Every structure is written in structure tokens, then in C-alpha cells.
Amino acid sequence: MVTPEGVRDAVVAVADGRIASVSAPEEAPRGRAHLDLGSLALLPGIVDTHVHVNEPGRTEWEGFATATAAAAAGGVTMLVDMPLNSIPATVDRAALEAKVAAAGRAARVDVAFWGGVIPGNAGALAGLAEGGVRGFKCFLAPSGVDEFPHVGERDLREAMPVIATLGLPLLATAEEQAIAMLLRLATETGCRLHIVHLAAASALPMLREARARGLAVTVETCPHYLTFAAEEIPDGATPFKCAPPIRDRETRERLWEALRAGEIDLVASDHSPCPPSAKALESGDFFTAWGGIASLELSLAAVWTGARVRGFGLEDLALWMCARPAALARLGGRKGAIAAGLRPTRGAD
Numbered sequence: 001m002v003t004p005e006g007v008r009d010a011v012v013a014v015a016d017g018r019i020a021s022v023s024a025p026e027e028a029p030r031g032r033a034h035l036d037l038g039s040l041a042l043l044p045g046i047v048d049t050h051v052h053v054n055e056p057g058r059t060e061w062e063g064f065a066t067a068t069a070a071a072a073a074g075g076v077t078m079l080v081d082m083p084l085n086s087i088p089a090t091v092d093r094a095a096l097e098a099k100v101a102a103a104g105r106a107a108r109v110d111v112a113f114w115g116g117v118i119p120g121n122a123g124a125l126a127g128l129a130e131g132g133v134r135g136f137k138c139f140l141a142p143s144g145v146d147e148f149p150h151v152g153e154r155d156l157r158e159a160m161p162v163i164a165t166l167g168l169p170l171l172a173t174a175e176e177q178a179i180a181m182l183l184r185l186a187t188e189t190g191c192r193l194h195i196v197h198l199a200a201a202s203a204l205p206m207l208r209e210a211r212a213r214g215l216a217v218t219v220e221t222c223p224h225y226l227t228f229a230a231e232e233i234p235d236g237a238t239p240f241k242c243a244p245p246i247r248d249r250e251t252r253e254r255l256w257e258a259l260r261a262g263e264i265d266l267v268a269s270d271h272s273p274c275p276p277s278a279k280a281l282e283s284g285d286f287f288t289a290w291g292g293i294a295s296l297e298l299s300l301a302a303v304w305t306g307a308r309v310r311g312f313g314l315e316d317l318a319l320w321m322c323a324r325p326a327a328l329a330r331l332g333g334r335k336g337a338i339a340a341g342l343r344p345t346r347g348a349d
């Protein structure tokens with residue numbers, strides 16, 4: 001069993017949908033119905049904090065029924081949905097309610113939501129927080145969809161103090177120059193920052209320096225940046241198109257080393273599906289193909305495959321894909337570890 005104290009032989013007792021105890025085999029409660037997993041590893045459910053479910057509005061791309069079925073098949077017991085690619089985007093309370101209703105009808109695993117920061121919606125952020133969003137997401141470059149415009153420094157100067165007051169994190173799509181600006185604003189406003197899907201290892205020194213100064217900033221990368229390398233992608237292979245793009249082999253290895261050094265905190269899928277027709281499979285045209293890789297069901301297997309050959313253990317996997325994502329979404333007391341009091345199964349608190 002992969003527990004916060006390490007990998008060990010153990011018995012987990014579950015009662016009323018919660019973990020009642022985790023004990024050594026000789027101290028386990030007797031005479032109960034039980035399941036012996038033999039030599040299989042028992043991990044906490046994966047908490048994937050970067051998932052694009054496109055319902056309502058683009059349900060044919062991916063709705064809650066299909067996304068959460070893929071999640072369950074891939075060991076993901078909780079996903080946090082991104083505020084864009086659905087219509088409307090989750091940028092105000094009414095849009096959040098539409099998302100919650102759609103998920104409530106169809107979800108097979110637990111679902112939570114990020115809200116969106118776009119130009120002019122600073123006044124809607126408190127309402128979104130009241131509705132239960134775990135934090136906010138913004139883009140500093142075009143997002144790929146018209147209904148989710150990107151923000152600039154002036155918009156962030158309105159939004160970040162509000163987000164700081166709400167005590168929530170701001171998740172940002174950004175590389176290098178944009179990260180430098182965000183770090184400056186985070187220092188000024190006290191807003192907690194999370195850099196999503198880092199693909200460029202060159203931004204790491206700047207983040208290391210910010211953390212050394214005590215700034216609250218965390219970093220994620222994705223299974224595709226840890227698995228693929230630009231040199232290995234055939235010409236015109238548009239299924240590999242994603243944003244930011246997949247870099248070279250050397251960068252891939254630097255991302256693994258950053259995980260080892262604790263400079264990248266967590267791995268989330270950035271699951272962003274679309275119909276095959278949007279991938280320009282026949283023309284192989286990278287300029288018209290949708291940028292997104294669908295990996296919710298495969299993240300655990302892909303990351304473990306790469307982790308294992310580089311000498312990492314299951315406890316590393318549980319940190320990157322369970323405990324730290326749960327902490328980012330402030331779900332630490334409920335999800336992300338096998339420990340007494342936490343919820344192994346679906347259900348609201």
C-alpha cells in the first residue's frame with residue numbers, strides 16, 4: 001500500500017464511504033469481508049487537476065459521461081474541470097451552475113471546477129468562489145477558443161488582489177516572459193500562483209529563484225511532455241499537436257530531473273479531446289489541427305512507464321498525481337492519500 005509514510009504491507013478498513021483505519025496486517029480488524037490484493041499495489045485515486053470537459057456547448061467533443069468513464073478506467077477518482085472549451089466558459093456563477101448541473105447528471109467520479117479569469121470579469125470571481133470553484137485559471141496568450149479571451153497585466157492587476165483575498169490559487173498558462181510578469185504581480189499582490197503544463201525547462205531557474213524568496217508558486221507538467229520528444233514525432237502527425245508544443249528529448253529529461261528535484265510539483269493530464277475531424281488527420285496541417293491531447297485514461301500508465309525506467313518509485317507517483325494535486329485544489333483533507341478520514345469513494349461532503 002502506498003501511504004503518506006511510504007510503501008508498506010497494510011490493511012485499509014472502509015466504513016460509511018470513508019477510510020476508518022490503516023493498520024499493519026497483524027493489527028487489522030478481524031472477521032470482516034475483505035479483499036486480498038496479493039502483491040498488487042494499492043494507490044490513492046489519482047486527482048487530475050487539469051481536465052477539459054467540454055459540456056455544455058461542445059459535448060460532442062467530450063461530455064461528463066465519457067470523460068468520467070475514462071477517468072474511472074484510468075484510476076482517476078477526482079478530476080478538476082478547466083473553465084474553457086465548454087460554452088459558456090466558466091467565467092461567472094450562471095456558467096458554473098450549468099457545469100455543475102451537467103456533471104451532476106452524468107459523472108461517475110468526483111468532479112470539482114476551476115473558474116476562469118478573462119478581461120472584465122474580476123467582479124464575478126467572488127461569486128464563483130462562493131459557488132465552490134477551487135481556484136481560477138487564466139491565459140496570457142490566445143487560448144484557442146473565442147469565448148475565453150486572454151488577459152494582460154492590467155486585467156491581472158484587477159483580478160489577482162481579489163483572488164488573494166479569496167485565498168485561492170491562480171492557475172496560469174505562461175512561459176518565460178509571461179511567468180516573469182506573473183511572479184512580479186504575485187509578489188505585489190500575495191496571490192498564490194500555479195503554472196500549468198510547463199513544457200519549457202528554461203523557465204525553471206526563474207521559478208526556483210521565486211520559491212527561494214518564499215513566493216507561493218507551484219508547477220505542473222503533463223504526461224505527454226514526459227513521454228514524447230519532438231525528434232520522435234513524424235512529419236504531419238497532427239495527433240501530437242498540443243499547446244505548448246512537445247519539445248526535444250533533452251527538455252524531456254530536464255523535466256524528469258525537475259520532478260526529482262522537487263522543482264516541478266505535480267503531473268496533471270491537460271486532457272483536451274476533440275472529434276477526429278478537428279485534428280486535420282488527412283491534410284496533416286499543424287496550423288488548422290486542434291491543439292490538445294486526450295490522456296485522462298492513460299496518464300497513470302504513461303507516467304509510471306517513464307518513472308519506473310528512471311528509478312522513481314510508487315511513492316513518487318502518489319506525490320505527483322495524488323497528494324500534491326489534491327493540495328493544489330484544497331482537497332487535501334478528503335482526497336489524495338490513503339489515510340484515516342479520507343474518502344476512497346464518490347460522494348460529497
Ligand SMILES: [Zn+2]
Binds near residue numbers: 050052
Ligand atoms: Zn489545458
